[in-house]
Amino acid sequence: MSLIEAVTVPKWGMTMTEGTITQWMVNEGDTIARGQEILEIETTKVTNVLEAAASGTLRRIVLQQGTTAPVGALAGVITDEAATAEEIDAFIESYADRLGSGAEGDAGIAAPRTVDVEGGTINLLEAGEASDDVVLFLHGFGGDLSTWLFNQPPLAEKIRTIAVDLPGHGASSPVDGGDILAKIASAVSAAVQDLVPGKLHLVGHSFGGAVAARIAADQPSRVASLTLIAPIGLSKQMSRDFLVDFVAAERRRPLLNVLERLFADPSKITNDMVEGTLRFKRLEGVPEALSAIADTIANEDGQLQSIRALLAGLDCPVTLLWGEQDQIVPVPDAADLPAKVTLRSLPAVGHMPQMEASATVNEAILENIQKA
Structure with a gap:
C-alpha cells in the first residue's frame, strides 16, 4: 500500500481556529525526513514551524504562501515513490470532504x-x-x-x-x-x-x-x-x-x-x-x-x-x-x-x-x- 501523509494546519493552542501559511521551507518534489522543518505558520499568538510527520517526497502543495486556513485544513501531501497521481488526487478530495464535515469545528474549542x-x-x-x-x-x-x-x-x-x-x-x-x-x-x-x-x-x-x-x-x-x-x-x-x-x-x-x-x-x-x-x-x-x-x-x-x-x-x-x-x-x-x-x-x-x-x-x- 502506498504511503500518503497529510500535512495539515496544526492546532497550536486549545483555542486556535486558523493559521496563515507564511513560508514553505521546501519545494514540491523535495525529499523530506521525518522531523524536518517544512512549513512556517503564523497564528494570533506566535509564528512557528511545522515538522514533517513522515519521511518521503513532498508531492503536492495545496495551500500557497499567504493563505489563511482553518485548523485541520490540508496544506500539502507527502508520499512514497509508489503513490500515483490518481491516488493523491483522491486523497486530497477525500480530505476536503472530511474538513467540510466539521470534524475540526468549534465543538473542539476548549475554554478556560x-x-x-x-x-x-x-x-x-x-x-x-x-x-x-x-x-x-x-x-x-x-x-x-x-x-x-x-x-x-x-x-x-x-x-x-x-x-x-x-x-x-x-x-x-x-x-x-x-x-x-x-x-x-x-x-x-x-x-x-x-x-x-x-x-x-x-x-x-x-x-x-x-x-x-x-x-x-x-x-x-x-x-x-x-x-x-x-x-x-x-x-x-x-x-x-x-x-x-x-x-x-x-x-x-x-x-x-x-x-x-x-x-x-x-x-x-x-x-x-x-x-x-x-x-x-x-x-x-x-x-x-x-x-x-x-x-x-x-x-x-x-x-x-x-x-x-x-x-x-x-x-x-x-x-x-x-x-x-x-x-x-x-x-x-x-x-x-x-x-x-x-x-x-x-x-x-x-x-x-x-x-x-x-x-x-x-x-x-x-x-x-x-x-x-
Whole structure:
C-alpha cells in the first residue's frame, strides 16, 4: 500500500481556529525526513514551524504562501515513490470532504475556567480524555497558560492535561506577601486538588519550574514525574535586567525589546503576543504583583531561590530541558546538579524551548512520563 501523509494546519493552542501559511521551507518534489522543518505558520499568538510527520517526497502543495486556513485544513501531501497521481488526487478530495464535515469545528474549542482557592481564584484550561493522571503545565514569570499552546494540544491526545495561570498572571488573582513562592505553589495545588484523583506529571518553565519543584517536594506521593524547562533555582546566574525591564516596559517597543531576549529566533514573536502582554500588564494590581514575584526570583547578586535540595530528595524521574542560547537563565553545570536528574540541552534554542523546539520538548515530556 502506498504511503500518503497529510500535512495539515496544526492546532497550536486549545483555542486556535486558523493559521496563515507564511513560508514553505521546501519545494514540491523535495525529499523530506521525518522531523524536518517544512512549513512556517503564523497564528494570533506566535509564528512557528511545522515538522514533517513522515519521511518521503513532498508531492503536492495545496495551500500557497499567504493563505489563511482553518485548523485541520490540508496544506500539502507527502508520499512514497509508489503513490500515483490518481491516488493523491483522491486523497486530497477525500480530505476536503472530511474538513467540510466539521470534524475540526468549534465543538473542539476548549475554554478556560476559574477555580476558587483561599484568597482568590486560579484560571485553568483542561484538555484531553478523562483519566486519573494529569499533566499539569506551569508557565514562567510574566507568562500565562498560552505559553503551552504548542504543547498542551498534542499531549492532550494522549493524556489529560491542565494548564494554569499562576497567581498574579493571566486571569488568576495575585497572592499576598510573605513566602510568595510557597503561597503560589499552595494555591495551584489547591486548585487541582479535586480535579486530579490520580498522579500529577508536572511540567514547569522558568519560575514555574521552581513552583513545580516545591509542589513535588510538598506532595511527593502525588507527583509521578517532573519535567523542568530552564527552571530558576539551580545556579546564582540569571538576567535580573530581564525581570526589571519586563516590569518597567509600558509601551510596545520597550516590551518587544524585552520579549526578544526570550528567543534564539525573535521572529517568532507576533504583534498579538506583544499587545496581549501589554494589555495584561496594564491591569490593576498586575505591576505590583509582578514586582513582588521578581523580587523573590533574583536581586543584584543573582538568583534567590534554590531547588537543588528539593530535586535531590525526590524519587520520581526528573528531566531538565535547556536551550543552549538561553539569555535569561544560563544552562547550569551538569556536575552541580543532583545525581538522579537528567539534563538535556537544546542547540539553537533560547529561554522558550517549549515554543522554539516544541516537538522535542513534547517527546521529552512523554518519555519522562513513561519512566514513572
